Amino acid sequence: MSLLRFLCSAALLAAQDREYKPKEEKIPGPPIEQPIAYSHKVHAGRLGIKCTMCHTIPAASDDGFRATFPSERTCMGCHASIKKDSPAIQILAEFAAKKEAVPWKRVYRVPDIIWFSHSVHVKEAKVECATCHGDVAQRDVLFQEKSVGMMACMACHAEHKAPNGCDTCHSSQ
Ligand code: HEC
Ligand code: HEC
Ligand code: HEC
Ligand code: HEC
Numbered sequence: 001m002s003l004l005r006f007l008c009s010a011a012l013l014a015a016q017d018r019e020y021k022p023k024e025e026k027i028p029g030p031p032i033e034q035p036i037a038y039s040h041k042v043h044a045g046r047l048g049i050k051c052t053m054c055h056t057i058p059a060a061s062d063d064g065f066r067a068t069f070p071s072e073r074t075c076m077g078c079h080a081s082i083k084k085d086s087p088a089i090q091i092l093a094e095f096a097a098k099k100e101a102v103p104w105k106r107v108y109r110v111p112d113i114i115w116f117s118h119s120v121h122v123k124e125a126k127v128e129c130a131t132c133h134g135d136v137a138q139r140d141v142l143f144q145e146k147s148v149g150m151m152a153c154m155a156c157h158a159e160h161k162a163p164n165g166c167d168t169c170h171s172s173q
């Protein structure tokens, strides 16, 4: 069934003006150097802070696309006192004082034309973060561990009998 589906998709794709060429992804990707040496292994692993305390996953009715990044106030809730003499925390405190978001470099990205919702996957379909992002709580520095290319999306949709028509992810709206 899924092979047939794949062949149908391939035929459809060939018929498009712009043929689908898989996005280039090197997996595992290189470690991404961030403006502040923040560690998931320390915060989510050792300290056991829940993923959704920092990545709030807004409801679908309220722009459920993003996972979101934590505001500097979330960090300063602890770091106004913890390790405040550390050079890394001083950089953090400067951003917080200016009320400026830390310019975190992105690890996972799909093009803006793609309809992808965290809320649908995490809250409705109950997919674990680790299925799409790997064992984040064990990483000091993040890197791309999983594909977010079209073939990976479609393979999981086929497995879960989720919709796989082109306009599921490529909305014509
Ligand atoms: C619930 C409290 C808490 C929150 C919230 C928190 N941290 Fe931490 N953070 C800690 C603790 C505790 C340590 C020290 C761990 C250790 O003993 O090494 C730490 C360590 C660090 C360090 C290493 C400092 C050093 O020089 O050793 C950095 C950098 C850091 N945190 C950045 C952040 C950032 C950025 C955020 C927000 C995204 C954040 N933290 C949110 C508690 C917190
Ligand atoms: C204390 C706050 C905090 C907690 C708790 C936390 N994160 Fe993060 N997360 C961050 C910050 C800050 C960044 C940006 C820096 C980086 O990429 O390491 C980030 C980045 C990410 C990214 C990369 C996003 C992208 O594409 O650029 C993923 C994926 C992620 N977190 C998943 C998780 C998961 C899964 C958990 C729970 C196991 C978790 N995070 C817990 C603060 C947090
Ligand atoms: C079904 C796969 C999937 C699951 C499950 C998933 N993510 Fe993501 N995540 C993605 C994709 C795809 C992107 C890139 C989205 C984009 O570029 O718009 C992404 C991007 C992110 C980002 C970057 C910032 C943002 O707001 O989009 C963070 C942070 C993140 N994910 C954290 C998490 C956390 C935490 C969980 C679990 C609570 C989680 N993700 C569950 C696929 C997933
Ligand atoms: C680990 C499995 C998995 C991965 C990977 C995955 N999805 Fe999904 N997706 C699901 C499931 C399960 C549903 C829920 C289907 C339902 O309940 O109708 C879903 C639902 C959706 C929906 C809503 C469909 C609808 O009309 O209800 C969209 C859009 C979507 N996914 C896009 C994507 C995109 C884009 C990617 C890749 C970046 C992706 N998904 C990766 C499992 C996955």
Ligand code: HEC
Residues within 6 Å of the ligand: 009, 010, 012, 013, 016, 018, 019, 020, 021, 022, 023, 110, 111, 114, 148, 149, 150, 151, 153, 154, 157, 163, 164, 165, 166, 167, 168, 169, 170
């Ligand atoms: C489950 C989600 C999903 C479905 C279903 C899906 N796509 Fe995609 N598509 C993506 C994602 C994510 C990307 C961007 C990443 C990549 O290029 O692999 C993409 C990229 C593309 C691109 C390249 C776009 C560009 O600007 O480079 C084309 C062309 C395309 N898709 C056509 C199709 C056609 C035709 C179908 C129906 C047979 C389809 N897609 C079904 C998720 C999906």
